[in-house]
Amino acid sequence: MTKPRPPTNSRAALYCTSKEAQNILSRMLTDDGWQVTEFIHEHDFICSHYAHPFEAVFIFISGAAGQEAAIRARACSSDCALIWGSDDHDFARSAYRIHATDFLVYPCSKERLKEAVKRCQPQNGLNRKQPPD
Secondary structure, three states: OOOOOOOOOOEEEEEEOOHHHHHHHHHHHHHOOOEEEEEOOHHHHHHHHHHOOOOEEEEEOOHHHHHHHHHHHHHHOOOOEEEEEEOOHHHHHHHHHOOOOEEEEOOOOHHHHHHHHHHOOHHHOOOOOOOOO
């Protein structure tokens, strides 16, 4: 059985401070058929995401900078899959408030990253912002 793949036009953005995390995620997403764009500056990421929203956004930035980037990414597109990773589990509440698809505390395992990538697949229906209860 072949695993489902995103359409060839599915675009993913990676905004990470950790080069290691960025390399691992880039490889995983590319192997799954995503078109990956990597960013090292928030301004470039937000401008690109605003002009042409990505289907999936991966933000792995520590502290309040990661929170601000996630909030801005969600403001640009309420429909994108938003995966936010931080080294501080206290940001999980903020991730919930902005309807992140997934929140990861790093360092995390490759299996956990694969699970997050899988949740971004359009056919899973998990990449859409869910209204609060």
